[in-house]
Amino acid sequence: MIKKLFLFMLLVQSCLILDAQTIIQPSVKSKTSFAIIIDNQSYSKVKKAIEAYRQVIEKDGLGTYIISDNWKSPEDIRALLIKLHADKKSPLEGTVFVGDIPIPMLRDAQHLSSAFKMNQARDWKLSSIPSDRYYDDFGLQFKFLKQDADKPLYYYFSLKAESDQVLSSDIYSARIKPLELTGKDKYLMLEKYLNKVVAERTANPENVIDNLTMARGHGYNSESLDAWSGEQLALNEQFPELFKAGNRVKFMDFESRWPIKGYYLTEVQRPELDIMLFHHHGAEDTQYLNGYKNVSDATNSIENIKLYVRDKVLSTYKKSKDKEAAIQQYVKYLGIPREWCEEAFDPKKIEADSLYNLDLDIHTTDIHKITPNARFVMFDACFNGSFYEKDYIAGSYIFNDGKTLVTQGNTVNTIQDKWPDEFLGLLNAGLRVGLWDKHVHFLETHIIGDPTYHFANHSNVKFDINEALTLHNKDVSYWKKLINYPNADVQAMALRKLYDNQYKDISSLLKETYFSSQSGVVRLEALRLLGKLDDNHFIEVLNAAIDDSYELVRRFAAEYLGKNGSDELIPAFVHSFISDVTSPRVSFKISEAFGSMNLDKLEAEVKKQTNNTLLYNRSEIDKLLENIKRFKESEKKELATILDTTSTVKDKRFVISAYRNHPDAVAVDALLSFASNTSQDKNLRITTIEALGWYNFSYRKNEVIKGLQKISSIDKDKEIVNEAIKSINRLK
Numbered sequence: 025m026i027k028k029l030f031l032f033m034l035l036v037q038s039c040l041i042l043d044a045q046t047i048i049q050p051s052v053k054s055k056t057s058f059a060i061i062i063d064n065q066s067y068s069k070v071k072k073a074i075e076a077y078r079q080v081i082e083k084d085g086l087g088t089y090i091i092s093d094n095w096k097s098p099e100d101i102r103a104l105l106i107k108l109h110a111d112k113k114s115p116l117e118g119t120v121f122v123g124d125i126p127i128p129m130l131r132d133a134q135h136l137s138s139a140f141k142m143n144q145a146r147d148w149k150l151s152s153i154p155s156d157r158y159y160d161d162f163g164l165q166f167k168f169l170k171q172d173a174d175k176p177l178y179y180y181f182s183l184k185a186e187s188d189q190v191l192s193s194d195i196y197s198a199r200i201k202p203l204e205l206t207g208k209d210k211y212l213m214l215e216k217y218l219n220k221v222v223a224e225r226t227a228n229p230e231n232v233i234d235n236l237t238m239a240r241g242h243g244y245n246s247e248s249l250d251a252w253s254g255e256q257l258a259l260n261e262q263f264p265e266l267f268k269a270g271n272r273v274k275f276m277d278f279e280s281r282w283p284i285k286g287y288y289l290t291e292v293q294r295p296e297l298d299i300m301l302f303h304h305h306g307a308e309d310t311q312y313l314n315g316y317k318n319v320s321d322a323t324n325s326i327e328n329i330k331l332y333v334r335d336k337v338l339s340t341y342k343k344s345k346d347k348e349a350a351i352q353q354y355v356k357y358l359g360i361p362r363e364w365c366e367e368a369f370d371p372k373k374i375e376a377d378s379l380y381n382l383d384l385d386i387h388t389t390d391i392h393k394i395t396p397n398a399r400f401v402m403f404d405a406c407f408n409g410s411f412y413e414k415d416y417i418a419g420s421y422i423f424n425d426g427k428t429l430v431t432q433g434n435t436v437n438t439i440q441d442k443w444p445d446e447f448l449g450l451l452n453a454g455l456r457v458g459l460w461d462k463h464v465h466f467l468e469t470h471i472i473g474d475p476t477y478h479f480a481n482h483s484n485v486k487f488d489i490n491e492a493l494t495l496h497n498k499d500v501s502y503w504k505k506l507i508n509y510p511n512a513d514v515q516a517m518a519l520r521k522l523y524d525n526q527y528k529d530i531s532s533l534l535k536e537t538y539f540s541s542q543s544g545v546v547r548l549e550a551l552r553l554l555g556k557l558d559d560n561h562f563i564e565v566l567n568a569a570i571d572d573s574y575e576l577v578r579r580f581a582a583e584y585l586g587k588n589g590s591d592e593l594i595p596a597f598v599h600s601f602i603s604d605v606t607s608p609r610v611s612f613k614i615s616e617a618f619g620s621m622n623l624d625k626l627e628a629e630v631k632k633q634t635n636n637t638l639l640y641n642r643s644e645i646d647k648l649l650e651n652i653k654r655f656k657e658s659e660k661k662e663l664a665t666i667l668d669t670t671s672t673v674k675d676k677r678f679v680i681s682a683y684r685n686h687p688d689a690v691a692v693d694a695l696l697s698f699a700s701n702t703s704q705d706k707n708l709r710i711t712t713i714e715a716l717g718w719y720n721f722s723y724r725k726n727e728v729i730k731g732l733q734k735i736s737s738i739d740k741d742k743e744i745v746n747e748a749i750k751s752i753n754r755l756k
Contacts, residue, residue, distance in 0.1 A: 048078075050087030056117040056494045058476060059089040059108060061101060066123030067092040069211035073218035074122070080222045081476050084229075087114055098126040098179050099168065102159055109162070109194055117494045118196040118458045118475055121156070123214065125201075126179050127412050128158035131169070133183040135717060135754055136191055136467040139439035141684060148172070148180060154412045154435040155467045160197040163188035178412070185750035191467065192524070196458035198430070198475035203423050204414040205392075213423050221474050224399070224427050231399070232482035233298045233452050236266055239276040239288055241304025241313040244404075245440055246608035252277070254544075254575035255445065261512045261545050262449025265482055278304075283314045283383045285390075292396045293426065298479065299451070300398035303444070306405030308416045311386040330364050334377055337368035388420040395426035399477070400457060402432045404444040409433020409470045418472040430457050430473035438468055441579060441609060443548065447520075449513035453485035454478050459493055463520065485511055493517075500525050507533075515541070516549035523553045535561040544574030551577060555584050558721060563592055570596045571603075578610045586617025587721035589689035591625055598629045601648060602637070618655050619688045620722075627652045663694045673705055680712050687719045696731035699748075702739070710747045717751030729755050 046067070050057055058081060060074060067074060067090075078088045089108065095101060101121075108116035129152035134140050137153055144151045149172070157164060158181060165187035172178035183189075200217065202210040238255070245251045256275055259266075266273050276291065278284045292300050305312040316328040333354055341350040351365040367373050401421050403409065408417040409432070418433035446464045451457065458475025478490070496502040503525070506518040519537060523530050531554065538550040551569050554562040566588070569581035582600060585593045597617060604610045618626075627649065634645050662679045665671045680698075683691055698704055699712040713735070719728045729752055736748040 045093040046091070048090040050082065050089060050114070051078075052082045052085075052087050054082075054085055054087035054114055055491065057087045057089065057108065057111070057114045059091055059105065059116055059119040060122060061104075061119055061125060062090070062092050062122040063124045064092050064094045066211065066214060070215040070218060073215045073222075076222045077218045077474075080225045084225075084476065086117075086476060095126055097168075097171075098128050098158060098181075101126065102162075105159060105195065106162055115494075116195055118198075118456070118462075119159070120198045120200055120458075120475055121159075122200045123202070124177060125199075127154050127177045128156065128166075129153070129172070129178050129180045130155045130158060130166070130467065131180060131182045132750075133164075133467060135189070136183075137436065137438075138442055138466040138468065140436045140468065141681075149175070149178070152180060153467050154178075154410070156197045156199070156470060157191060157193065157465075157467050160195045160462070161188075161191055161193040163192055163194070175412075183750075185746045185753065187750075187753075189750065189754040191465070193462045193465070196456075196462040196471070196475055198458055198461075198471035198473060199411045200422075200473060201411045201419065203416075203419050216425075217423055217473075220425070220427070221429050221477070224429060225477070230480045231298070232480045233263065233266065234271040234482065235294070235297045236263065236272075236299040236301070237274040237276060237291055237294075237297060237398070238301040238303070239278075239284075239291065241278050241284075241302075241311065242315045243305055243312070244303045246612060248575075248608040250575045250607040251579070251609050258445060258545050258574065258576070259448075261543050262445065263452055264484075265452065278313050279318060282317050285313055285383055285386055288313065288386065289390060289394055292398050292401070292421075292428075293394055295397050295427070297398040298400065300396075300401045301404070301445070302402060303404045306403065306408040306417065308407045308410035308413045309388045311403070311405065311408065311417060312384075313386060314384040329358070329360065330367060331377065331380070333358065333360065333364050334368040334373060337365045338374070341368070386417075388415045388417060391417070391420040392424065395424055396421045396428040397426045398428055399479070400430050400432075400451070401428055402444065403434070404438075406434060406437040409468075409472060410435050411470065411472060418470075422473045428473075430471060430475065430477045432457075432461060432469065432471055434466075434468040435470060436468045438466065441583065441613070442466075443552075443576060443580075446549075447513050447517055449483070449511070449545075450485075450489055450517065451479055452481075453483040453489045453511075453514075454481040455489045455493070459490060463493075463517075483511065485509075485514060489514075497521070498525055500527055507537075512543040512545045515543070515546045519546070519549050519553060523556070531557050531559055531561045535565055538565045539568070544572070544577060547572060548574065548577045548580065551580060551584075555580075555721060558588075558725065563588075563590060566593060567596045570600045575607055575610065578604065578607065579613055582610050582613035582617065584721055586613065586620045587687055588723050589620040589622075589687070590723040591622055594621055594626055594629045595633070597621060597626065598633050601630075602633065602639075602645075605644065616686065618651060619659065619686045622690070623652050623656050623659065659688065659690060663691060666691075666694050666698050673708060676705075676708055677711055680708065680715050683715045684718045687722050689722055689724045692716075692719070692722070692724045692728060692731075696728070700731070700735055702741075706741065706744070709744060713744065713747040713751050717754040720755055725755055 060078060074090060078090055081088045105119060131144060131152050140153055142151045165184040166181035167184055169180040169182055202213040204210055281287050319325055337350050337354055341347055344350060354365050355362050403418055410416040411419060418431040421428045421431050447460060451460055456476050456478045458471050461471045503518045503521040506514055509515055534550040534554045538547050541547050551565060554565055566581055566584055569577050572578050585597055600614050630648055665675055665679045695712050695716055699709050716728050719725050732748045732752045736745050739745050
């Protein structure tokens with residue numbers, strides 16, 4: 025009886041420990057601090073490994089908290105982080121969430137993502153964005169909605185109207201959440217990862233970046249060679265030491281070997297590899313690398329068609345259960361022999377096609393079998409960073425026996441036309457990976473693994489870059505001195521910090537920098553910051569940037585040009601259309617800009633610039649003029665649909681939502697009129713007001729703000745007013 029009572033008391037004591045919060049203070053004094061946030065169950069399972077991980081971070085000069093709890097809500101964690109960050113003696117600079125930490129599912133914040141735009145009426149699990157910006161950006165304010173019934177780690181929040189409407193994280197954050205694989209102990213997986221971080225950082229504290237590989241998959245950036253070569257030139261500016269003798273930079277393209285999968289898997293396992301940059305499309309469990317083989321001979325072309333047909337016929341049959349109908353559909357559609365379609369039901373062909381498709385892409389099951397060694401891997405792809413899934417790409421690279429310690433990935437879809445390498449060269453100066461990510465992330469972007477990991481300084485930067493970006497973060501005089509520092513990314517960061525701290529002459533400085541800098545990286549930073557200011561200097565620089573030698577500068581200039589829509593930019597638009605036809609992504613951005621310009625003036629400018637121009641082939645110009653006429657008709661129909669009382673709610677919503685991606689200046693009056701009309705469908709009015717919040721680059725932005733302010737001051741509906749205030753704050 026006594027023995028049973030003793031065992032019962034031990035069990036009760038154990039439960040009390042699991043429920044209690046434990047805060048272990050840093051064991052070293054440091055100018056800034058770091059926090060390991062872990063759940064009680066994980067802590068009890070991997071306590072020694074966590075303590076060893078803390079020790080290796082502190083050995084690097086960063087005092088570290090260990091905070092364990094049976095976390096009941098994200099609010100508790102956020103409040104704790106804010107408190108630690110406010111400590112003037114040693115403010116918190118970053119955190120890592122280890123194990124089963126609540127996952128904020130953010131809603132009404134799609135404008136803070138790079139590409140996510142989904143109707144929030146859909147399943148909340150799909151239409152919310154899993155994001156730790158809830159934890160690391162204290163300027164964002166949220167309203168708690170609910171905890172998910174099926175996924176208890178999911179907590180839904182709505183971004184408030186009075187919140188900041190841009191990202192500006194106060195600390196950096198990361199996730200170390202082990203995979204959940206059948207037959208695998210996730211706590212053992214976590215322990216092994218922590219131990220390998222300790223082992224690698226202890227054995228190689230002076231590891232410098234002397235091996236970097238960049239690899240791309242099919243369909244990325246329209247497979248533009250211009251964009252591909254431009255990035256290589258930019259990396260040379262950011263990592264000049266890498267291009268010297270004794271170091272190695274590799275650029276691997278999906279078409280250099282077919283299929284490329286095996287070569288990429290071999291490359292990422294090189295023991296000496298420091299950084300692997302992946303550019304491709306993705307899913308939570310897949311890196312998409314190859315399409316069908318790019319061929320020109322008849323035999324292989326026919327085989328590609330057969331592969332396509334077998335896949336389509338079989339998938340059609342599975343839906344319809346009508347074999348003959350599935351065959352006839354593609355025989356008629358493609359005008360091909362019947363026997364090509366019949367092959368879809370051949371068991372040998374089905375097996376061969378399955379193996380063929382597996383060879384095209386990298387799957388998490390492939391990564392589980394290898395030992396990735398690149399210390400840092402970036403996934404410039406959709407969904408690869410989906411840490412909320414049981415198995416995901418970015419996690420599979422760190423939870424293995426290789427030396428990969430940290431990755432960056434995205435929890436949802438992400439835009440292709442971004443600057444994934446912004447400030448990347450500062451890693452060569454010893455910048456912590458988490459601190460780098462803090463300056464480049466979107467709502468969906470996350471560090472997976474140890475965010476405090478950094479390489480040894482292998483650059484010409486002679487100051488502590490980590491101290492500069494923490495202790496001197498708000499020091500205007502400090503960053504003014506670095507404007508002409510002999511390092512492209514330091515110059516770019518100095519511009520960014522002066523902008524962040526509202527330096528009074530920032531606009532003039534950015535303009536001057538753009539026109540004087542020999543660095544494409546610095547010019548791009550200047551252009552992007554001017555885009556946020558959106559003043560006369562921006563228009564002047566934009567007219568020049570459309571002709572920049574760096575492709576990514578031209579690509580962003582084309583995007584801004586379309587979103588601004590000013591008549592002053594029409595000549596630059598036409599010039600780009602005529603002169604930059606061999607840059608696919610720039611041409612794509614220009615083609616997207618049609619609907620944002622004054623089409624009558626655009627047509628006149630096209631004729632003006634081409635009437636006396638020697639063109640070998642005028643067919644492209646003829647197509648442009650035809651497209652302008654087509655856009656005129658489409659524009660009239662869309663505006664009519666919005667204002668027509670007989671058009672359906674579905675049709676109106678389709679047209680209105682399109683202005684999020686294509687903020688046509690001509691539509692401003694119609695959208696404001698509709699949003700102001702209290703007799704219109706309330707949900708459609710909210711959709712319209714939200715769409716107007718995307719006019720942040722438009723030359724009519726101030727008119728939009730005034731119109732929304734009028735709505736917010738006189739409308740009686742709280743939801744309408746709330747959305748109007750949110751859009752006003754976004755535009756401001």
